[in-house]
Amino acid sequence: MISEPIIKLEGITKIYKTGEEDTQALKGIDLDIKKGEFVAIMGPSGSGKSTLMHIIGLLDKPTAGTYLLNGKNVSKISGSKQSDIRNSEIGFVFQQFNLLPRTSVLDNVLLPTIYGSLKKAKERAKEIIREVGLEDKMTNLSNQLSGGQIQRVAIARALVMNPSIILADEPTGNLDSAKTKELMALLSQINKKGATIVLITHEETVASYAGRVIKLLDGQVA
Amino acid sequence: MKFLKIFGQSIKALFHNKGRSFLTVLGIIIGIGSVIALISLGDGVQKNISGRINALGATTLTVMPGAGLNLGGGNSGQNRSSSEGTRGGGGFSGSQSSTLTTVDLSSLRDKTKNQKIKEVSGNISASSIFNVASGQQRLSVTGVDPEYFNIEDLSIEKGALFTKADVTKTEKFVVLGSGAAASLFQSGNPVGKNLTIQNDSYTVIGVLQSKSESGFTNPNNQIYVPESSLSATFSIANFSSFTVKVDSEADVDSAKAAIEKTILKNHGITDSKLADFSVLSPKDLLSTIDQITNILTTFLAGIAAISLLVGGIGIMNIMLVSVTERTREIGLRKAVGAKTFDILLQFIFESVLLTLIGGIFGIGLGILIGRIAARFLAFEPVLTSFAILLAVGVSSAVGIIFGIYPAIKAARLSPIDALRYE
Numbered sequence: 001m002i003s004e005p006i007i008k009l010e011g012i013t014k015i016y017k018t019g020e021e022d023t024q025a026l027k028g029i030d031l032d033i034k035k036g037e038f039v040a041i042m043g044p045s046g047s048g049k050s051t052l053m054h055i056i057g058l059l060d061k062p063t064a065g066t067y068l069l070n071g072k073n074v075s076k077i078s079g080s081k082q083s084d085i086r087n088s089e090i091g092f093v094f095q096q097f098n099l100l101p102r103t104s105v106l107d108n109v110l111l112p113t114i115y116g117s118l119k120k121a122k123e124r125a126k127e128i129i130r131e132v133g134l135e136d137k138m139t140n141l142s143n144q145l146s147g148g149q150i151q152r153v154a155i156a157r158a159l160v161m162n163p164s165i166i167l168a169d170e171p172t173g174n175l176d177s178a179k180t181k182e183l184m185a186l187l188s189q190i191n192k193k194g195a196t197i198v199l200i201t202h203e204e205t206v207a208s209y210a211g212r213v214i215k216l217l218d219g220q221v222a
Numbered sequence: 223m224k225f226l227k228i229f230g231q232s233i234k235a236l237f238h239n240k241g242r243s244f245l246t247v248l249g250i251i252i253g254i255g256s257v258i259a260l261i262s263l264g265d266g267v268q269k270n271i272s273g274r275i276n277a278l279g280a281t282t283l284t285v286m287p288g289a290g291l292n293l294g295g296g297n298s299g300q301n302r303s304s305s306e307g308t309r310g311g312g313g314f315s316g317s318q319s320s321t322l323t324t325v326d327l328s329s330l331r332d333k334t335k336n337q338k339i340k341e342v343s344g345n346i347s348a349s350s351i352f353n354v355a356s357g358q359q360r361l362s363v364t365g366v367d368p369e370y371f372n373i374e375d376l377s378i379e380k381g382a383l384f385t386k387a388d389v390t391k392t393e394k395f396v397v398l399g400s401g402a403a404a405s406l407f408q409s410g411n412p413v414g415k416n417l418t419i420q421n422d423s424y425t426v427i428g429v430l431q432s433k434s435e436s437g438f439t440n441p442n443n444q445i446y447v448p449e450s451s452l453s454a455t456f457s458i459a460n461f462s463s464f465t466v467k468v469d470s471e472a473d474v475d476s477a478k479a480a481i482e483k484t485i486l487k488n489h490g491i492t493d494s495k496l497a498d499f500s501v502l503s504p505k506d507l508l509s510t511i512d513q514i515t516n517i518l519t520t521f522l523a524g525i526a527a528i529s530l531l532v533g534g535i536g537i538m539n540i541m542l543v544s545v546t547e548r549t550r551e552i553g554l555r556k557a558v559g560a561k562t563f564d565i566l567l568q569f570i571f572e573s574v575l576l577t578l579i580g581g582i583f584g585i586g587l588g589i590l591i592g593r594i595a596a597r598f599l600a601f602e603p604v605l606t607s608f609a610i611l612l613a614v615g616v617s618s619a620v621g622i623i624f625g626i627y628p629a630i631k632a633a634r635l636s637p638i639d640a641l642r643y644e
Contacts, residue, residue, distance in 0.1 A: 087559020
């Protein structure tokens with residue numbers, strides 16, 4: 001393993017102002033994730049794992065603390081810069097509503113390339129669709145796909161820009177155990193090829209595919 | 223490049239909702255269509271009327287009895303309102319008798335007073351019942367001076383025109399327009415034949431060459447007699463109008479002023495505001511008609527524009543629904559790197575595309591309506607590039623104005639909230 005951390009969180013705090021009471025979702029998280037790691041973040045609902053993923057994924061800003069991504073402090077950057085980094089450095093796989101409706105597999109995988117610059121985007125997208133085993137579904141519309149296939153397309157889309165990290169938020173949440181196994185095998189395979197994967201789940205079996213499991217409880221690393 | 227890609231996304235989004243897009247566009251199509259149709263018809267009317275006024279000749283002035291500009295009279299005072307025994311001149315009400323006298327006519331002919339005037343004809347309008355092929359018909363008869371044929375560029379085909387001497391001697395001569403000759407005498411040469419006008423027997427001495435319809439009266443359908451004879455036949459003392467020919471176009475304004483001065487003096491009126499006649503130049507007519515048709519066109523197009531406004535509100539409504547429906551799509555786009563501006567652009571593109579497509583089809587619809595309307599009307603619609611630019615500009619503006627609010631709403635969504643949206 002390479003020693004340089006790709007994600008370095010120091011004292012990350014997130015406070016939500018909900019009415020008169022403040023909710024502290026994250027209470028000073030310190031976390032290092034190294035390049036090429038496959039990390040699972042686990043915790044019961046309300047433990048702050050989604051908030052943590054949003055901060056790691058630059059969808060949200062921490063109230064306090066520093067976040068170094070590839071050695072660069074990204075905790076206080078502008079929304080526009082956040083967008084750029086999300087586009088080039090982070091690939092998302094969500095639990096649901098991963099794909100544009102009534103849009104082909106290829107166009108869905110190409111979605112991030114609209115907002116960034118990638119040479120030979122179409123070739124690259126086709127290559128990745130082949131990698132996730134959907135070459136025969138290239139032109140199928142997203143509503144003609146099964147749950148497992150949808151998640152594979154989402155993974156292909158997450159990979160298309162060659163990001164530093166893949167962030168998967170309960171990617172198997174809507175899948176049966178057989179499909180879950182297939183998908184986790186695919187993610188392990190991608191990880192072996194060198195991608196850093198941060199997975200959020202509350203299922204032990206899913207977490208067991210990861211090289212390291214980080215448990216969150218009440219906004220702190222347990 | 224990114225611009226084009228986002229544009230592509232907008233097109234795809236519209237195609238995903240073909241039915242809805244079409245219905246939304248329909249409002250704009252109707253709005254732009256009616257604006258285009260009304261503008262092109264309005265321009266058509268204007269062009270038609272301008273053409274007729276230009277045909278009057280740029281150097282021809284018309285003096286009409288009555289104060290103020292009255293467009294009912296036509297170029298030489300011949301019009302439908304004329305009737306036996308009463309003064310038939312255009313431009314003044316029936317109860318009022320004409321104020322244009324023989325004294326006025328001879329003053330206008332006085333070269334020492336009016337140097338710029340080339341020729342003057344005193345005209346009297348009347349009408350009488352004639353026997354035609356289909357039975358009896360009332361036709362208008364115009365008493366003129368021989369100068370009239372010169373001024374109106376009418377030339378003889380058969381026989382001869384009457385002369386100044388004929389006018390002086392109140393000869394009962396008739397010169398027929400080609401159409402009038404055909405309807406009164408069907409076939410054969412009418413020259414030498416008699417024609418009864420209001421119990422007086424007249425002799426046809428000439429038939430005019432056929433001339434393309436110009437101005438507001440068709441010279442081919444006219445029956446011309448010496449003004450002095452008509453005056454005697456109908457017991458009309460004064461003229462219905464004077465037709466004045468000026469040397470050159472540059473002299474029109476000074477000649478007009480000179481005519482006004484001369485007749486005012488004859489009538490003993492010192493304040494020109496109290497004049498009992500008016501002098502019309504083709505330019506005056508043209509600008510008045512332009513003014514009227516412009517007001518009309520603007521007014522009608524304004525009404526049509528209201529439907530455009532309604533169409534625009536329709537677009538805004540649909541775009542707002544679309545933003546709500548696609549909240550999670552917006553969240554997803556933002557998650558994979560779309561910036562606030564990118565989302566704004568996509569939604570603006572969508573609404574502008576809708577209105578622009580509506581604009582283009584609306585122009586088509588407008589042309590179609592114009593063509594169909596023209597079949598029932600006597601003129602051709604005129605589609606100017608201005609009208610097309612206006613339509614395209616207005617529809618794009620409608621797209622931007624009514625699309626901006628939904629687009630801002632979409633662009634401002636936070637990706638987390640958008641992704642969580644149920």
